[in-house]
Amino acid sequence: MFKKGQEWYREEEIADSYDDSRFTGGGKVLDFREKEMLLSLVDPKDKNILDIASGTGRFAELLSNEGARVIGLDASKEMLMHNKVECVQGDALNLPFKDKSFDVTTSMRFFHLLETEDIEDFITEVERVTSEKFVFETLHPFSLRLTYQWMLPQDSSLYSNSLLKKKFDDISVVKKANYHEKFIIPYGIYQILPYDIGKSLNRFDERFSEKQGWLTSTVYWELHF
Numbered sequence: 567m568f569k570k571g572q573e574w575y576r577e578e579e580i581a582d583s584y585d586d587s588r589f590t591g592g593g594k595v596l597d598f599r600e601k602e603m604l605l606s607l608v609d610p611k612d613k614n615i616l617d618i619a620s621g622t623g624r625f626a627e628l629l630s631n632e633g634a635r636v637i638g639l640d641a642s643k644e645m646l647m648h649n650k651v652e653c654v655q656g657d658a659l660n661l662p663f664k665d666k667s668f669d670v671t672t673s674m675r676f677f678h679l680l681e682t683e684d685i686e687d688f689i690t691e692v693e694r695v696t697s698e699k700f701v702f703e704t705l706h707p708f709s710l711r712l713t714y715q716w717m718l719p720q721d722s723s724l725y726s727n728s729l730l731k732k733k734f735d736d737i738s739v740v741k742k743a744n745y746h747e748k749f750i751i752p753y754g755i756y757q758i759l760p761y762d763i764g765k766s767l768n769r770f771d772e773r774f775s776e777k778q779g780w781l782t783s784t785v786y787w788e789l790h791f
């Protein structure tokens with residue numbers, strides 16, 4: 567369960583180079599847009615927020631700077647060494663918090679590390695500790711990510727929106743599930759581009775991913791409890 571994702575991010579050199587290898591050059595555009603997207607879905611002011619799979623804390627720090635009280639949870643202490651908010655090392659499937667400790671839970675770039683058979687347990691566990699909503703992102707299978715997915719060293723599960731919508735509809739604690747599709751150009755491509763090219767490509771990407779759903783690689787979900 568989660569073995570591949572957990573093992574990969576426990577490598578010290580992977581954790582130490584996580585931010586630099588992804589969010590410099592064209593990756594800066596990605597970082598900016600992901601943060602902008604999260605803030606459009608979460609109003610952090612005065613909220614208690616749990617950030618699951620918080621990693622080096624990109625989103626935890628953002629939410630904290632925007633006025634939330636944030637706890638970051640991650641399985642890898644090597645990733646958490648870089649995280650500047652209050653953190654707990656732990657497993658997403660067994661959260662070490664009391665019922666309804668948080669208003670909102672977030673989890674970015676994590677769902678693809680989940681095994682399909684763990685989805686229901688994971689959502690139920692998140693709902694146990696969360697009173698309002700859960701915001702997270704998933705990766706879509708019918709996208710340009712398929713051009714390089716096979717080369718990646720760690721395993722990823724790509725889920726279609728229809729499969730997930732059906733799953734969430736069947737989980738009784740979920741009252742409503744909304745999603746927003748973004749990024750025709752997938753993360754891995756932005757990361758290898760120079761900043762200026764990434765910026766220009768992003769203008770095209772924003773315009774077209776708003777207009778049509780197919781080919782988008784990233785999906786942002788809000789589950790209301």
Ligand SMILES: C[S@@+](CC[C@H](N)C(=O)[O-])C[C@H]1O[C@@H](n2cnc3c(N)ncnc32)[C@H](O)[C@@H]1O
Pocket residue numbers: 568571572575576618619620621622623624625639640641642645656657658659673674675676679
């Ligand atoms: C791609 S990183 C995302 C980090 C951060 N959310 C971001 O977007 O920059 C995935 C994170 O999931 C964590 N992770 C993997 N399996 C986990 C589990 N079962 N419980 C908690 N964290 C886990 C890894 O340690 C890693 O830090």
